[in-house]
Amino acid sequence: MTKSEALYERAVKCIPGGVNSPVRAFGSVGETPRFIEKANGAWIYDADGNAYLDFIGSWGPMILGHNHPEVLESVMEAVKGGLSFGAATEREVLMAELICDMVPSIGMVRMVNSGTEAVMSAIRTARGFTGRNKIVKFTGCYHGHTDAMLVKAGSGVMTQGIPDSAGVPAGCTQDTLSAAYNNLSSVEVLFEENKNEIAAVIVEPVAANMGVVPPAKGFLEGLRKLCTREGALLIFDEVITGFRLAPDGAQGYFGIQPDLTTFGKIIGGGMPVGAYGGSKEIMSMVAPVGPVYQAGTLSGNPVAMAAGLAQLTMLKENPRIYQELNAMGDWFYSEIETILREAGAPWQVNHTGSLGCVFFTEQPVVDYASAKTSDVGKYRDYFKYMLHHGIYLAPSQFEAMFLSAAHKKEELEEMLDVLRGYMHR
Numbered sequence: 530m531t532k533s534e535a536l537y538e539r540a541v542k543c544i545p546g547g548v549n550s551p552v553r554a555f556g557s558v559g560e561t562p563r564f565i566e567k568a569n570g571a572w573i574y575d576a577d578g579n580a581y582l583d584f585i586g587s588w589g590p591m592i593l594g595h596n597h598p599e600v601l602e603s604v605m606e607a608v609k610g611g612l613s614f615g616a617a618t619e620r621e622v623l624m625a626e627l628i629c630d631m632v633p634s635i636g637m638v639r640m641v642n643s644g645t646e647a648v649m650s651a652i653r654t655a656r657g658f659t660g661r662n663k664i665v666k667f668t669g670c671y672h673g674h675t676d677a678m679l680v681k682a683g684s685g686v687m688t689q690g691i692p693d694s695a696g697v698p699a700g701c702t703q704d705t706l707s708a709a710y711n712n713l714s715s716v717e718v719l720f721e722e723n724k725n726e727i728a729a730v731i732v733e734p735v736a737a738n739m740g741v742v743p744p745a746k747g748f749l750e751g752l753r754k755l756c757t758r759e760g761a762l763l764i765f766d767e768v769i770t771g772f773r774l775a776p777d778g779a780q781g782y783f784g785i786q787p788d789l790t791t792f793g794k795i796i797g798g799g800m801p802v803g804a805y806g807g808s809k810e811i812m813s814m815v816a817p818v819g820p821v822y823q824a825g826t827l828s829g830n831p832v833a834m835a836a837g838l839a840q841l842t843m844l845k846e847n848p849r850i851y852q853e854l855n856a857m858g859d860w861f862y863s864e865i866e867t868i869l870r871e872a873g874a875p876w877q878v879n880h881t882g883s884l885g886c887v888f889f890t891e892q893p894v895v896d897y898a899s900a901k902t903s904d905v906g907k908y909r910d911y912f913k914y915m916l917h918h919g920i921y922l923a924p925s926q927f928e929a930m931f932l933s934a935a936h937k938k939e940e941l942e943e944m945l946d947v948l949r950g951y952m953h954r
């Protein structure tokens with residue numbers, strides 16, 4: 530028995546499914562989760578001493594690679610001063626100034642502890658601001674596990690085959706309307722049927738929780754126009770895309786300004802952090818200034834802020850990172866496509882910048898329905914082979930691959946060689 534297997538055996542006895550987030554379970558790929566001991570750069574190492582080239586990067590946060598010395602140093606410095614005060618600190622001001630500076634649509638920002646919390650709070654703010662209750666989301670988009678958003682959600686919900694979730698009363702989701710990703714007319718219909726009732730449309734500007742599905746040309750522009758016309762707010766859930774595609778996120782990358790934005794993952798540099806922000810007018814709805822209540826004992830935690838500040842500062846000061854990452858993504862995913870084509874495989878490779886994935890279907894994947902046509906049995910085979918050859922991919926078809934600034938071309942070539950081996954096995 531390996532150490533990972535032994536740990537898993539103990540874990541399942543005291544943690545549901547042996548994991549603290551369903552996405553970490555290896556059930557859908559028929560493997561035992563690898564227990565990770567440490568990581569460095571583009572590599573992670575399990576309890577048995579196996580090295581893997583990591584394409585998850587903690588699901589996005591490690592955009593500069595694992596164990597970046599400047600992030601670590603900033604954290605160590607903060608730790609020496611104490612772990613938490615539950616009082617205002619300078620780092621929170623620096624963080625808010627930095628985010629407002631990097632993302633033009635944000636005039637004010639509130640820090641929270643996770644992406645889930647950011648989305649929950651942004652939705653409450655949108656409802657408070659508009660005085661309306663209904664929210665439009667897209668089938669297959671994941672916005673955290675808050676009750677109102679567990680409707681046709683992607684990610685773990687999709688992998689586990691849970692249609693919705695038990696424990697969510699119908700009353701919590703009755704104001705959540707679902708539209709089809711990349712389908713503007715499905716949104717228009719909802720606006721017609723719910724005149725003056727829709728508070729906000731929330732969208733992943735690049736869907737990355739049903740595999741990766743880029744927005745079709747005109748889709749985000751269309752949402753912007755519809756929301757403005759109908760008096761609803763447009764919320765970009767940039768928990769994955771924020772600070773990944775550009776210093777100003779997907780909104781900068783595509784040139785569309787949302788009314789509210791949610792962040793998570795990268796913004797914490799590996800620590801549990803989320804944030805939501807928008808114009809001063811909208812964010813002035815939030816307590817203690819406005820009537821929308823939202824709070825957090827550990828929000829703006831000094832150690833978490835130190836990690837996030839160090840990472841965001843490096844990203845801001847080195848915008849070339851984005852040109853390089855996006856160019857590397859273009860090259861890497863087109864190489865994958867070439868390998869598949871040369872082997873005669875008709876599968877789909879979707880990507881935007883450094884985010885991408887392979888779908889085992891012959892149909893172009895543009896939304897949830899087409900993503901679901903992927904043969905998950907084929908994904909399982911591919912995942913297993915890659916894992917056993919030192920390549921750590923998401924243990925689910927319906928997740929993204931994440932590249933980091935620490936992935937060198939030689940390392941990506943290594944992955945491509947393993948993929949060639951798989952295609953010709």
Ligand SMILES: *Cc1c(COP(=O)(O)O)cnc(C)c1O
Pocket residue numbers: 642643644645646648671672673674733738766767768769793794803
């Ligand atoms: C991960 C994710 C969330 C939830 O963030 P947590 O920190 O896991 O709560 C929300 N929205 C999107 C787009 C995500 O990818």
